[in-house]
Amino acid sequence: MSEAEHYVALEPITGIFTEAGFYAYRTLDDENRWTVAVDIEEGHIDVRIGPDGFDLDVWATSPGLFVDEEDPRRRHALERLARISIPGIRRGFLEENQTLNWSEHEQGLSLRSSFSVPFSAAARLPGLAIEQLGELNKHLRFIERRIGS
Numbered sequence: 001m002s003e004a005e006h007y008v009a010l011e012p013i014t015g016i017f018t019e020a021g022f023y024a025y026r027t028l029d030d031e032n033r034w035t036v037a038v039d040i041e042e043g044h045i046d047v048r049i050g051p052d053g054f055d056l057d058v059w060a061t062s063p064g065l066f067v068d069e070e071d072p073r074r075r076h077a078l079e080r081l082a083r084i085s086i087p088g089i090r091r092g093f094l095e096e097n098q099t100l101n102w103s104e105h106e107q108g109l110s111l112r113s114s115f116s117v118p119f120s121a122a123a124r125l126p127g128l129a130i131e132q133l134g135e136l137n138k139h140l141r142f143i144e145r146r147i148g149s
């Protein structure tokens with residue numbers, strides 16, 4: 001399927017999210033693939049055409065994780081601790097389809113999950129995404145507590 005065909009094939013997905021009450025738009029992602037993107041308070045949702053269905057990515061961030069720390073040296077040390085803790089957390093707490101990174105832009109952790117969803121389940125994408133975002137946010141709070149302790 002060509003990129004132009006992906007763009008056209010994603011139009012109904014934009015409609016499904018819009019009908020579910022979300023602002024959804026088609027855009028190119030960081031790898032130049034057509035994506036339906038949804039940005040909400042709970043996190044971010046991306047839907048692409050995959051080899052055997054839709055590729056659904058959901059991710060949540062903890063922006064300004066240490067923003068309340070007034071001492072810049074201590075805040076820098078806490079951020080460094082978070083960044084160096086990430087590999088161990090990846091090995092010990094994450095599932096195979098999850099990734100954890102430090103977001104320089106958000107100044108906090110970013111937890112992402114990726115799923116393959118059959119084309120026949122297109123109408124379920126908004127519900128699946130919101131459910132996964134809820135789980136990710138719970139998991140992210142747990143990780144934040146682990147790093148903060």
